[in-house]
Amino acid sequence: MLENLKDQPADKILALMQAFRDDPRDDKIDLGVGVYRNAAGVTPVMRAVKAAEKRIWETQETKAYTGLAGDPAYARALGGMILGDAADWDRLAAVATPGGTGAIRQGLELIGMAAPGATVWVSAPTWPNHLSILRHLNMPMRDYHYFDDATREVDFDGMLADLAKVGRGDAVLLHGCCHNPTGANLTAEQWAQVADLLAEKGAMPFIDIAYQGFGDGLDADAAGVRLLAGRLPQMLIAASCSKNFGIYRERTGLLMALAEDAGQKALAQTNLAHLNRQNFSFPPDHGARLVQTILGDADLRADWMAELEDVRTGMLDLRRQLADELRQRSNSDRFDFLARHRGMFSRLGATPAQVEALRRDHGIYMVGDSRMNIAGLNAQTVPVLARAIVDVGV
Numbered sequence: 001m002l003e004n005l006k007d008q009p010a011d012k013i014l015a016l017m018q019a020f021r022d023d024p025r026d027d028k029i030d031l032g033v034g035v036y037r038n039a040a041g042v043t044p045v046m047r048a049v050k051a052a053e054k055r056i057w058e059t060q061e062t063k064a065y066t067g068l069a070g071d072p073a074y075a076r077a078l079g080g081m082i083l084g085d086a087a088d089w090d091r092l093a094a095v096a097t098p099g100g101t102g103a104i105r106q107g108l109e110l111i112g113m114a115a116p117g118a119t120v121w122v123s124a125p126t127w128p129n130h131l132s133i134l135r136h137l138n139m140p141m142r143d144y145h146y147f148d149d150a151t152r153e154v155d156f157d158g159m160l161a162d163l164a165k166v167g168r169g170d171a172v173l174l175h176g177c178c179h180n181p182t183g184a185n186l187t188a189e190q191w192a193q194v195a196d197l198l199a200e201k202g203a204m205p206f207i208d209i210a211y212q213g214f215g216d217g218l219d220a221d222a223a224g225v226r227l228l229a230g231r232l233p234q235m236l237i238a239a240s241c242s243k244n245f246g247i248y249r250e251r252t253g254l255l256m257a258l259a260e261d262a263g264q265k266a267l268a269q270t271n272l273a274h275l276n277r278q279n280f281s282f283p284p285d286h287g288a289r290l291v292q293t294i295l296g297d298a299d300l301r302a303d304w305m306a307e308l309e310d311v312r313t314g315m316l317d318l319r320r321q322l323a324d325e326l327r328q329r330s331n332s333d334r335f336d337f338l339a340r341h342r343g344m345f346s347r348l349g350a351t352p353a354q355v356e357a358l359r360r361d362h363g364i365y366m367v368g369d370s371r372m373n374i375a376g377l378n379a380q381t382v383p384v385l386a387r388a389i390v391d392v393g394v
């Protein structure tokens, strides 16, 4: 049987990680994989996470199964953090999932169950795993313009023109903040226009929010998703705690479905629990319990928010430093977009040959589409990168 399997394409980002490891150069720089690193190149366990782990270790008396949806207190805590005042629990169904990826996968499956044959619209470009999960599920998909290669900002006119073609009952996948891979994001006014258009079209927004707190702040980063939740009758939200709590390997995510009323919420809830049951039964608990513990304790929450804020402002400083260096070295303002972008990534706009030259000649690793992980930089490597970018002719 196994001989019938077809080889699967290697995940490009994971292959890049391996190439970086194999590179013997001491001064190589990894701007590839999407993991936050501090100035020392470490992905730290956050202070509040350590404290919550200790507390859980001391007090937890059982490892028996939680519910199929996970602990409802986790959903309330995280859902509340995401939606703020827009969290209407009479209309919100929610399940814990293995990471944000698990939530995306299950959300797409739910769409397939509710509206077989519905088209899922994705931004061009988007996180490659969106596309590969959609392909795996054999779901119809189309893309909408998102990134303007010339300005490195959102091509909003192109986006609206494409979304005008969305059919009733289609789903539109949107990045809640800190767009991956581009770093270019919608303004509040643009979110409002998208909300109006989707409402008019009768389309289902599906928000993927994986970097809340990495852009303009915890509340500001959720402004788009909150606005949509306030205006649209239905929506799906896939959230990840991997980045903002630094608990990547704990696989901590949440899938929420905003329904029109309590009856529809109950229907969505049983379907979400059913999907969990079919795919993996009970969701992982440890990460969810950490998040719930931190958000539910004033001191831990304040400490977590302070550390997250340091992470966020550290990345913003690196963005500004890089844009400044590039302004001086290129004698132009054409890289200023780096300071305007938000989140961990920016698409530099280098050609594949330039990306290759950065790797070959300078030991600088970024994804082939020229996505750079800003958190892979530090004060010493910013000038090195700026010099190399100008050297290869970006």
Ligand SMILES: Cc1ncc(COP(=O)(O)O)c(C=O)c1O
Pocket (backbone or CB within 6 Å): 034, 098, 099, 100, 101, 102, 127, 175, 180, 208, 209, 210, 240, 241, 242, 248, 251, 252, 253
């Ligand atoms: C846009 C986007 N969505 C979702 C995820 C899911 O992350 P995880 O499954 O690790 O929680 C990621 C992680 O890289 C991402 O970049």
